[in-house]
Amino acid sequence: MVRAFARDRDWEQFHTPKNLSMALAGEAGELLAEFQWLTPEQSAAVMDDPELGPRVRAELGDVMIYLVRLADTLGIDLIDAATDKLAEAGRRYTVEAARSSAGKR
Amino acid sequence: MVRAFARDRDWEQFHTPKNLSMALAGEAGELLAEFQWLTPEQSAAVMDDPELGPRVRAELGDVMIYLVRLADTLGIDLIDAATDKLAEAGRRYTVEAARSSAGKR
Amino acid sequence: MVRAFARDRDWEQFHTPKNLSMALAGEAGELLAEFQWLTPEQSAAVMDDPELGPRVRAELGDVMIYLVRLADTLGIDLIDAATDKLAEAGRRYTVEAARSSAGKR
Amino acid sequence: MVRAFARDRDWEQFHTPKNLSMALAGEAGELLAEFQWLTPEQSAAVMDDPELGPRVRAELGDVMIYLVRLADTLGIDLIDAATDKLAEAGRRYTVEAARSSAGKR
Numbered sequence: 001m002v003r004a005f006a007r008d009r010d011w012e013q014f015h016t017p018k019n020l021s022m023a024l025a026g027e028a029g030e031l032l033a034e035f036q037w038l039t040p041e042q043s044a045a046v047m048d049d050p051e052l053g054p055r056v057r058a059e060l061g062d063v064m065i066y067l068v069r070l071a072d073t074l075g076i077d078l079i080d081a082a083t084d085k086l087a088e089a090g091r092r093y094t095v096e097a098a099r100s101s102a103g104k105r
Numbered sequence: 106m107v108r109a110f111a112r113d114r115d116w117e118q119f120h121t122p123k124n125l126s127m128a129l130a131g132e133a134g135e136l137l138a139e140f141q142w143l144t145p146e147q148s149a150a151v152m153d154d155p156e157l158g159p160r161v162r163a164e165l166g167d168v169m170i171y172l173v174r175l176a177d178t179l180g181i182d183l184i185d186a187a188t189d190k191l192a193e194a195g196r197r198y199t200v201e202a203a204r205s206s207a208g209k210r
Numbered sequence: 211m212v213r214a215f216a217r218d219r220d221w222e223q224f225h226t227p228k229n230l231s232m233a234l235a236g237e238a239g240e241l242l243a244e245f246q247w248l249t250p251e252q253s254a255a256v257m258d259d260p261e262l263g264p265r266v267r268a269e270l271g272d273v274m275i276y277l278v279r280l281a282d283t284l285g286i287d288l289i290d291a292a293t294d295k296l297a298e299a300g301r302r303y304t305v306e307a308a309r310s311s312a313g314k315r
Numbered sequence: 316m317v318r319a320f321a322r323d324r325d326w327e328q329f330h331t332p333k334n335l336s337m338a339l340a341g342e343a344g345e346l347l348a349e350f351q352w353l354t355p356e357q358s359a360a361v362m363d364d365p366e367l368g369p370r371v372r373a374e375l376g377d378v379m380i381y382l383v384r385l386a387d388t389l390g391i392d393l394i395d396a397a398t399d400k401l402a403e404a405g406r407r408y409t410v411e412a413a414r415s416s417a418g419k420r
Contacts, residue, residue: 001188010204017140022140022347026345026347028168028344032130033338035123039123040121057186060176061183061187062190063129063133074162085163085169090110098113126337131246134242138239227371242339245333267389270385271400273339273343284371292376292383
């Protein structure tokens with residue numbers, strides 16, 4: 001759907017990986033801005049707020065759109081890339097080591 | 106998988122939406138850094154580079170992991186949020202208006 | 211100094227405003243990463259930490275370097291731009307309105 | 316001036332280093348968004364555009380404001396931090412090594 005959206009509008013010319021990485025980071029910045037003045041506790045309840053909740057959901061949608069579009073232009077399968085990275089993180093941060101250091105933070 | 110990864114390591118205490126929005130933006134920043142000195146053309150061929158390609162794929166994986174984790178803590182369905190946002194964008198940027206302005210950019 | 215640094219290394223070819231805005235955002239992302247798992251209270255004491263303090267200071271230096279370099283390539287005086295923006299913010303958020311709403315947050 | 320601005324509005328309670336690092340990254344993201352669809356050449360001429368030029372200047376002002384405010388809360392001298400970082404970068408990327416590799420990029 002995202003690919004067709006861009007093609008229908010003749011926007012493929014703008015969708016280089018470089019430009020899309022900027023759009024993705026820009027949307028991640030807008031999401032960040034929704035949380036910047038909230039306490040951790042307020043951020044955990046953000047979806048109960050009738051004004052903030054829908055805004056946060058819309059920003060997550062924007063990040064997802066550009067992430068999917070970027071992955072599509074690069075020929076990367078996002079689920080595979082995330083699964084591989086999670087497996088690598090699992091080897092680096094073993095359950096045992098992580099649990100003991102988490103308590104000390 | 107991402108939820109279990111955090112729970113197994115006792116990291117749920119750190120995974121407030123506020124903190125996860127920071128982690129997501131930080132990873133989007135690392136992805137950005139891979140493209141910052143490339144020309145648009147070089148960025149389009151980045152997956153052919155034996156050194157850069159795997160790094161870009163790993164960064165996309167990191168962004169995906171934190172995006173999924175953030176959506177999970179907020180109870181947001183990413184596909185739904187992206188689909189709704191795309192429909193809204195379709196109403197705002199109609200195919201006709203977009204095609205004519207894209208040529209002028 | 212930053213301008214000479216780039217010229218001496220023949221890096222001016224890479225320092226378009228577009229690329230520098232990416233480098234700036236990338237460094238802001240690295241700074242963000244230093245704070246992402248800290249509580250607000252821990253973040254306030256970060257300079258007392260012998261390991262984190264120097265890292266945060268170095269990241270602030272990086273952000274400053276790219277901000278100055280970007281302003282230089284655009285011919286923008288940073289102090290003027292910030293002063294103008296602060297004056298505008300002062301008209302938008304008057305002291306009276308801000309004080310009463312700050313208490314309610 | 317930035318410190319007085321926050322104090323006058325009772326906003327010091329929100330200005331933890333953690334929150335300010337988020338605001339800084341959010342503003343860097345807005346700056347990024349101004350450049351995301353421009354070619355490198357268009358980005359170099361952005362200040363000649365009567366609409367984009369003032370917007371870019373205002374975004375640079377915003378980044379500067381939060382960078383200064385963050386440095387102030389941390390007790391960091393930005394000029395010193397940047398100068399130290401530049402000296403370190405000079406040792407890492409010597410003029411000779413940089414010039415020869417810049418040509419190959």
